[in-house]
Amino acid sequence: MRFTYRQLADYFTDNFPSVAELAEGLTFHAWEVEDVAPLTGEDLEFEVKILPDRAGDAKTPAGLAREINAIWPELKPKEPWSTVTADSARQEIVFSVQQINDILGLNLKESEISSLLRRVGVEILGGENKLTALVPPARSDLNLKEDLADEIIRLYGYNQLPSRLLAPRPNKVGQNAVGFSLANRVRAKFVAAGYAEVYSYTFVNDGEFEIEKALASDKTRLRTNLTDGLRRILEANLDRALFDTDEVKLFEIGTVFVDGREEMMVASAVGRKKPELKIEIEEKSLSLWSGASLPAGDLDPFIAGEVHYRSVSPYPRIVRDLAVWVPKAVEAQTVSDLIKQTAGEWRVEGPVLFDEFAKDGKKSLAFRLSFQAPDRTLADPEINEIMAKIGDRLATNSDWQVR
């Protein structure tokens, strides 16, 4: 809903909050202010995300002004807001101070509770153990003591609510679901064996379960196996591998939908292009792994430390090889580090040492590396320049020769 600042300020005599105060107060105590945009004549427009429970009373300037007065009770409205009486009340909610404090984890007094509720136009009758809230006709969302607790805490302020960590339950250590624990043991096995875990899509173009209003014509059904998706992912990775001899090992644990029911499956895939094309995929139900010899399901050893994430570029990659003669005593790592330092920000893979041989007291080292820009297709001359720079850097060692 859109409201203008002046329109709202006009309901009050003076001391209307500033634009920033208004946006912040509404966001914390009522609804998110999603945008504040300038209008002509030095006015501003507020985009306020009125939530569905308050669609009935707050989606008018007067309704929002009423709410603003609840958040800033010191404001004086030009016209007094209508008050609720036992006769006009939409309904009565009977509650106690204890019940409110039980929900919130606070120790509010009766006077504080009554005062907060009066700010939203709810009248309170009775005393401590049996209070009656008179709900104004416009507030169709207030029906239970929990609804009153919501009004109280949002006006009181969540920032004032104490933080209490749930007390531990020393004698109540339960078991995680069997499937979850088993899946983690299977994960530990595959990751330790060099497999990378993938998550693929549930929606496919064929299968016995069909969905209404699919997002695309090839995503109308629920997958009946993990194998098909895993094969596609494996092949895509093989096509992107730096060397045709690279082996790719993947696994997925996920739900498939077949024979009228769903089942958690485990699929693994191993592939490479050379020396001969090999693609092996196995899939079986997670439940069939329960008798297998598996490691404990502790995944801590496989959790990444600090991650320096770099997004995978959608633009083409340029692959280059570089060979250099160095004295026998020079470590390949030393050469590799120098290449890395000089290769610049577009280097995405390598340098990978792929060939090494010794001759006449020297050794030849061959490296492969690849380049890719995050935002565009690189041109060959740009990479030629970088390769020349790397060559120059290596050649500063007088007994190294770039081939």
Added chain:
Amino acid sequence: MIEPIGKLHPLTQITWGAVKIFNELGFTVAEGPEIETEFNNFDGLNIPPNHPARAMQDTFWLKPRSDGKLLRTHMTAVSFRELAKKRLPMRVVSPGRVFRNEATDATHEAQFYQFDALAVDRTGVITMADLKGTLEHFYRGIFGADTEMRMRASFFSFVEPGVEVDIKWGDRWLEVCGAGMLHPNVFRAAGVDPEEWQGFAFGSTIDRLAMIKYGVEDIRQFYQGDRRFLEQF
């Protein structure tokens, strides 16, 4: 030439971290089916048929629509199943795949992962203050010990009071969670007396936590299986 590197998917890594924190607080992991009933996903959670979240564009219904079967839209459906078992008091955390019928882009996927946590005890034992403290503890565990968190007034049908939760990341506040005290109507639908029991519930999108923590800007990357992506974690 390059030996394969064994890697856990980043969403598995975040899930594992979350579950460890909750296990220490006495929560156990619960599971449920991805195909749900309309009742467990909506009616039981105090989401009546005219609620905006039930509009056709948000939910993947299975054919035929008249069967009332759908792909769960939130993990709160599993929390509800657990509540209906009436093993009280209870603390469960339910991680899993959920589905929303939305056009996909860098920040929206039609499938993603959520966890939902539910803690129920006698009246007055588990309160909004416990919710705040528990959420702070959780987000500090995921994002670092000095992470700032705030709660804002909000509305979700299955809780009352209801809040949205933001964490501060760099100099920005990012919304990470919907939370609140489980609504009495949800207790009743599960066959539990809300005059005797109360508790909190909250749900967080695992993909979003991973995107924030690692700086991943496109949610679709999680489902491509590209080794160049996976090997960074």
